Amino acid sequence: MTKSKSPVYGAILLFIFLLIFPFIFSMFQVGLFTKFMCFALIALSLDLLWGYTGILSLGQGVYFGLGAYCMAMYLKLAASGSNLPDFMRSPGSGISQLPWIWVPFKNPIIALALVIIVPVLISILIGALTFINRIRGVYFSILSEALGVVFSVLLVGSQSLTGGSNGLTNFSNFMGASLYTGKSRLILFYVTLLILALVYFLAYQLIHHKIGNVLIAIRDSENRLRFTGYNTAAYKIFIYGLSAAISGVAGALYVLQVGIITPSDVGVMFSIEMVIWVAIGGKATLLGPVIGALVVNEFKTVISNYFPSLWSYFIGALFIIVILLFPQGFMGLKAIPHYLANRKVARQIRQHQTNPNLNQEVQNNVAKTSKED
Numbered sequence: 001m002t003k004s005k006s007p008v009y010g011a012i013l014l015f016i017f018l019l020i021f022p023f024i025f026s027m028f029q030v031g032l033f034t035k036f037m038c039f040a041l042i043a044l045s046l047d048l049l050w051g052y053t054g055i056l057s058l059g060q061g062v063y064f065g066l067g068a069y070c071m072a073m074y075l076k077l078a079a080s081g082s083n084l085p086d087f088m089r090s091p092g093s094g095i096s097q098l099p100w101i102w103v104p105f106k107n108p109i110i111a112l113a114l115v116i117i118v119p120v121l122i123s124i125l126i127g128a129l130t131f132i133n134r135i136r137g138v139y140f141s142i143l144s145e146a147l148g149v150v151f152s153v154l155l156v157g158s159q160s161l162t163g164g165s166n167g168l169t170n171f172s173n174f175m176g177a178s179l180y181t182g183k184s185r186l187i188l189f190y191v192t193l194l195i196l197a198l199v200y201f202l203a204y205q206l207i208h209h210k211i212g213n214v215l216i217a218i219r220d221s222e223n224r225l226r227f228t229g230y231n232t233a234a235y236k237i238f239i240y241g242l243s244a245a246i247s248g249v250a251g252a253l254y255v256l257q258v259g260i261i262t263p264s265d266v267g268v269m270f271s272i273e274m275v276i277w278v279a280i281g282g283k284a285t286l287l288g289p290v291i292g293a294l295v296v297n298e299f300k301t302v303i304s305n306y307f308p309s310l311w312s313y314f315i316g317a318l319f320i321i322v323i324l325l326f327p328q329g330f331m332g333l334k335a336i337p338h339y340l341a342n343r344k345v346a347r348q349i350r351q352h353q354t355n356p357n358l359n360q361e362v363q364n365n366v367a368k369t370s371k372e373d
Contacts (some may be wrong), residue, residue: 013315041250043289045243049281054219059144065266067248074111123244167262
């Protein structure tokens with residue numbers, strides 16, 4: 001059976017639209033969509049983890065935050081001339097020299113490497129402790145949520161190292177280039193778009209490779225797959241580490257665009273928002289979560305302008321409506337014409353029971369619908 005090409009064509013159209021986006025909209029919108037594309041990267045990572053492998057993580061914000069803080073630490077040192085950051089120089093901090101954990105971030109190359117390495121190492125450690133011990137389902141979800149809470153508390157409590165609840169901000173340049181010129185904003189937009197396209201291509205190839213079939217089999221029946229000889233824990237650790245790496249890159253790009261990272265940006269609520277993007281877009285589709293992240297965050301921006309204190313209720317209502325009416329998310333909308341055609345055939349069959357003269361028309365419609373299937 002041939003695979004549908006519509007998601008491929010949809011992805012091509014989406015990336016073409018994003019490619020010409022700066023020529024159509026203002027720089028303010030360009031900045032917003034740069035941030036939204038960072039969120040689309042997270043949605044892709046969560047789709048690989050949840051949509052295709054069946055691992056619902058409610059702590060994906062941890063790996064987003066690790067990547068973000070790694071980038072922010074380099075940017076903070078660059079803005080401080082490699083001296084003590086401003087929050088460390090405050091009276092009572094008791095810090096006279098740069099803490100050892102900050103020293104590697106003086107080098108931009110090392111900092112960029114740590115953006116990926118740190119989330120991957122932490123995810124492998126967590127994955128090994130959970131998946132090897134066969135912790136899965138709702139138990140893993142609760143554990144990942146607790147991990148997000150612990151991470152946020154650690155960030156807030158480590159005032160002298162992380163800036164506490166204020167986070168890290170007041171950045172000025174990246175490798176000597178200003179972060180706040182129109183040219184740098186445009187470059188950052190296209191760099192983020194390029195990374196999003198590369199990650200999408202990587203995810204598409206992965207899912208349509210043998211390993212993708214194994215991940216789907218883990219989602220559908222892990223026990224049966226394990227009984228056939230597969231080491232399912234190794235596959236789960238691999239995909240968990242890959243999703244953490246993608247989330248870390250998204251966090252680094254987010255900091256470059258927004259110019260600040262705080263514990264509230266990496267907490268549990270943000271991780272739950274990620275799940276909403278994937279569910280609304282359509283999990284296990286790749287394209288759906290990307291569209292979901294872009295559309296939901298644009299919707300959130302528009303609604304928050306008019307109803308600053310009520311936007312979360314609108315997002316919740318949108319989530320409920322989509323889940324109830326379109327369980328497959330936005331990607332399920334393409335099935336509506338077929339659904340309506342089936343309803344028409346069913347109605348005609350009921351009419352035929354009272355009017356046998358409609359027999360030929362019903363048969364033609366049934367044959368046409370079956371052919372479309």
